Amino acid sequence: MNFAKLKKASTGYFFLAPFIIGFLVFGLYPVVNTLTLSFTDATLMSGKSHFIGLGNFQRLFADEVFMRAVRNTWLLWILNFLPQIGVALLLSVMFTNVRLKIKAVGVWRALFFLPNLLMPAAVAALFNALFAYYGPVNQLLVRAGFLSEAMRFLESVGVTRGLVIFIQWWTWFGQTIIIVMAGMTSIPIQLYEAAMVDGANGWQMFRRITLPLLRPILIYVFVTSLVGGMQMFDIPFLLTDGRGSPQSSIQTNNILMYMKFASSKGHIGAASSVGVLIFIMTSLCALGIFYFLRDRDNVEKKPAKKLTSVKNMEKAA
Amino acid sequence: MSSYRLSTYVLRVLSYLLLFFLLILIIVPIWILIVNSTRSTTEIQQGISLIPSSHLIENYRLLLSKGLNLPRGFGNSIFLAVASTAVTVYFSLLTAYGLVVYDFPGRKLFSNFIIVLVMIPMQLSIVGFYRFMSMLGLTDNYAALILPLIANAGAVFFGKQYLESMLIQDLIDAARIDGASELGIFHMIIMPLAVPGAATMGIFAFVTSWNNFFNAFIIITSIEKYTLPMLVQTLRGDVYRTEYGAIYLGLAATIVPIIIIYAIFSRYIVSGIAMGAVKE
Numbered sequence: 198m199n200f201a202k203l204k205k206a207s208t209g210y211f212f213l214a215p216f217i218i219g220f221l222v223f224g225l226y227p228v229v230n231t232l233t234l235s236f237t238d239a240t241l242m243s244g245k246s247h248f249i250g251l252g253n254f255q256r257l258f259a260d261e262v263f264m265r266a267v268r269n270t271w272l273l274w275i276l277n278f279l280p281q282i283g284v285a286l287l288l289s290v291m292f293t294n295v296r297l298k299i300k301a302v303g304v305w306r307a308l309f310f311l312p313n314l315l316m317p318a319a320v321a322a323l324f325n326a327l328f329a330y331y332g333p334v335n336q337l338l339v340r341a342g343f344l345s346e347a348m349r350f351l352e353s354v355g356v357t358r359g360l361v362i363f364i365q366w367w368t369w370f371g372q373t374i375i376i377v378m379a380g381m382t383s384i385p386i387q388l389y390e391a392a393m394v395d396g397a398n399g400w401q402m403f404r405r406i407t408l409p410l411l412r413p414i415l416i417y418v419f420v421t422s423l424v425g426g427m428q429m430f431d432i433p434f435l436l437t438d439g440r441g442s443p444q445s446s447i448q449t450n451n452i453l454m455y456m457k458f459a460s461s462k463g464h465i466g467a468a469s470s471v472g473v474l475i476f477i478m479t480s481l482c483a484l485g486i487f488y489f490l491r492d493r494d495n496v497e498k499k500p501a502k503k504l505t506s507v508k509n510m511e512k513a514a
Numbered sequence: 515m516s517s518y519r520l521s522t523y524v525l526r527v528l529s530y531l532l533l534f535f536l537l538i539l540i541i542v543p544i545w546i547l548i549v550n551s552t553r554s555t556t557e558i559q560q561g562i563s564l565i566p567s568s569h570l571i572e573n574y575r576l577l578l579s580k581g582l583n584l585p586r587g588f589g590n591s592i593f594l595a596v597a598s599t600a601v602t603v604y605f606s607l608l609t610a611y612g613l614v615v616y617d618f619p620g621r622k623l624f625s626n627f628i629i630v631l632v633m634i635p636m637q638l639s640i641v642g643f644y645r646f647m648s649m650l651g652l653t654d655n656y657a658a659l660i661l662p663l664i665a666n667a668g669a670v671f672f673g674k675q676y677l678e679s680m681l682i683q684d685l686i687d688a689a690r691i692d693g694a695s696e697l698g699i700f701h702m703i704i705m706p707l708a709v710p711g712a713a714t715m716g717i718f719a720f721v722t723s724w725n726n727f728f729n730a731f732i733i734i735t736s737i738e739k740y741t742l743p744m745l746v747q748t749l750r751g752d753v754y755r756t757e758y759g760a761i762y763l764g765l766a767a768t769i770v771p772i773i774i775i776y777a778i779f780s781r782y783i784v785s786g787i788a789m790g791a792v793k794e
Contacts, residue, residue: 206619208696212612213624215605219664223643224631230642284536291529296522305533307780310787312540314776316725318743319768322750323547326761333546333562340561367539372787379788420633428635431727435747451637451728458641458732465641472637479635 234469241463253470263471265445266453267478273358273433273449274426277365282418284366285373290403292374293381306378309371317368321435324360325351351437354446361433361447365426373418380414381407416490420483427479430455450475547769550762558758573759580754584767586738587745591724591768594656594741598723599716601663606715607708610673611700615686625674631667636729644732654735659726669715672786676711677704714786717779721772742768 235253239246257263288309292302299305312320328334328350335347350356384407392402408415433447440456441448450471457468550558553567577584613625643662644653652658663669682704689699705712727743734740740748749764776783 206616209612209616209618209621211696212608212616212700216609216665216670219605219662220631223662224634224639224665227639227643227646228634230646231639232642234641234645288533288536291532297526297529299526299529299533303784305537307776307784308537308540310780310784311544311773311776314721314725314772314783315544316727316743316746316768316772318725318727318746319765320543322746322761323543323765325750326758326765327543327546331559331758333550333558336561375784375787424633424635428637431743435727435750454637454641455732458644465645469641472639472641476635476638483633 231469231472234466235473237466239464239466241465246466249466253467254474256467257470257474262445262448263453266441266448266450267475269441269445269447270427270429270449273361273365273429273447274423277362277369278419278422278426281366281370281373281422282377282415284370285377285418288374289378289381290407292378306371306375309374311371312368313372315368317431318435320364320368321432324364325436328356328360352443354443357437357443358446361429361436364432364436365429368432369422373422376418377411377414380411384410412490412492416486419486419490423482423486424479427475544769544773547762548766550759551766553759553762555756555758555760558762569759570763573763576757577760577764580757580760582745582748582754582764584745584764587740587742588767590739591742594659594730595720595723597656597660598663599719601660602666602669602719603712603716605664606666606669606673607677607705607712608700609670610677611704613670613674614677615682628667628670628674631665632671640729640732647733653733654739655733656739658733659723659729663719666719669719672715672718673708673711676715677708680707680711682707710782713779714782717775717783718786721775724772 234246236248236250237246238249238252291297292299292306326332330347330349334350335344338344339347350360388406388410389402392406397405428451429449430451433441433449434452434455437443437447439452441452454468454471454475457464457471545564546562549564549566551573552570553563554569554572557563557567557569574584613621643658647653647655647658685703685707686699689703694702725743726741727747730741730744731747734744746765746768749761754761
């Protein structure tokens with residue numbers, strides 16, 4: 198009996214072995230490597246490097262360029278996340294509302310999700326072409342009389358930032374709708390029936406039933422979007438010159454990291470410290486979100502099976 | 515009662531207006547891209563049109579004549595995406611199967627650990643990864659982009675959810691009585707049964723690899739190995755400054771295949787997202 202159990206257990210490990218080995222070699226070791234590098238002045242060009250303690254980090258905190266990249270990344274993320282979650286909540290309510298009876302919900306959802314699958318590099322290059330000096334947007338606005346002459350859109354801080362925010366929103370709101378809707382449809386319908394009997398109106402039901410029960414899903418969307426947003430690279434990189442122009446206004450954390458990595462000497466020590474610092478910042482914020490949005494009272498419970506993933510995630514973090 | 519009906523009607527009209535507005539925001543840029551890839555540079559400069567023209571072949575010739583090898587980039591992207599998909603699907607199902615079917619100390623811990631792994635950003639590993647790969651001599655090699663997918667936490671998580679939703683324990687017991695080996699059961703019985711889940715997982719793996727710019731940009735250096743997103747990046751260079759038709763065609767070539775895949779498989783894709791399991 199014990200032998201059989203042991204055999205079964207070892208077979209389990211056998212199935213996990215490729216993943217564990219793959220993770221140790223290609224996942225954990227590079228992370229340890231990055232952490233180690235972040236305490237050195239290593240470059241790609243020279244074989245030698247010295248341990249400089251927290252030198253890289255001190256330099257980053259004193260460096261206005263780094264602080265600007267952090268501010269840029271937060272700005273670009275938060276301003277696309279708010280309309281994203283707003284539109285997702287509104288459309289999810291519309292799609293699940295029995296009074297409105299929207300037709301072909303599946304088709305709408307599928308269409309709104311489409312941009313998410315398109316290559317971000319190509320989308321950024323497309324908007325670069327659309328908003329170029331001789332591009333179609335300028336043509337249209339000049340011809341319609343909105344502009345007296347063509348405008349250099351991609352040299353304006355406001356327009357360029359707005360475009361990054363718009364593209365990010367455009368890419369992600371469809372996905373957020375699908376996730377939020379999955380959460381809403383798993384809320385037991387009886388709760389709404391009971392509320393209606395008690396004379397609640399639509400807004401009250403949304404505020405008192407939907408939002409609280411949606412909390413695990415909202416936390417999930419919030420955290421995954423944050424983790425993704427802090428890594429924003431392709432779109433700001435390819436929308437302008439790859440250095441976050443104009444005036445470094447769309448230079449994000451990752452663009453800065455790449456610039457250090459790809460500089461003529463290849464400052465991989467400094468680039469690593471950017472990665473490490475951003476990771477620490479992201480993790481602290483994610484934990485903060487879990488902490489402040491956690492379930493404070495245990496009355497409301499039992500999201501349906503679909504949501505177990507999110508609950509597991511909360512426990513894990 | 516009629517005022518209730520009227521307000522419902524008004525709300526419904528407003529809802530559809532909003533939906534069509536959002537739809538236009540999504541379709542117009544993509545449509546202009548596709549249309550402009552069939553128009554000559556002169557036509558594009560004359561103004562916006564929503565009707566395709568007849569200069570597709572001409573734009574294609576122009577694109578190639580400037581030294582951009584679109585067919586090769588396409589082939590590279592397909593090869594990389596197919597290999598990435600195969601590795602992701604096989605190893606993630608294998609791992610998920612081990613987690614779902616066997617009971618062993620540390621199983622629960624491992625499952626939770628995988629969710630933590632999904633959240634770790636690539637910023638934390640990419641520099642160390644690059645240096646490790648250059649130590650191994652794997653820079654400028656597709657292996658560096660494919661092998662890490664053996665441990666694809668997001669796909670394992672999805673596979674685990676999927677296998678848990680299938681009732682497979684009886685099948686496994688029956689196969690054991692018939693004398694099948696444990697790995698044989700996985701290959702002969704579970705994998706064929708898990709095809710729908712594997713398809714969803716595979717589509718995401720394919721699209722992720724197809725669109726992957728950052729990692730490929732770091733690892734791949736020689737131009738013969740460039741994938742489509744890397745070629746897109748070269749399209750912005752001076753060589754193409756005035757060849758608008760060619761630029762749009764180059765971009766359309768990267769986007770249209772994905773739209774076709776999506777048109778065929780959108781049901782799998784949307785349900786995959788709804789499982790809340792797919793990492794971005």
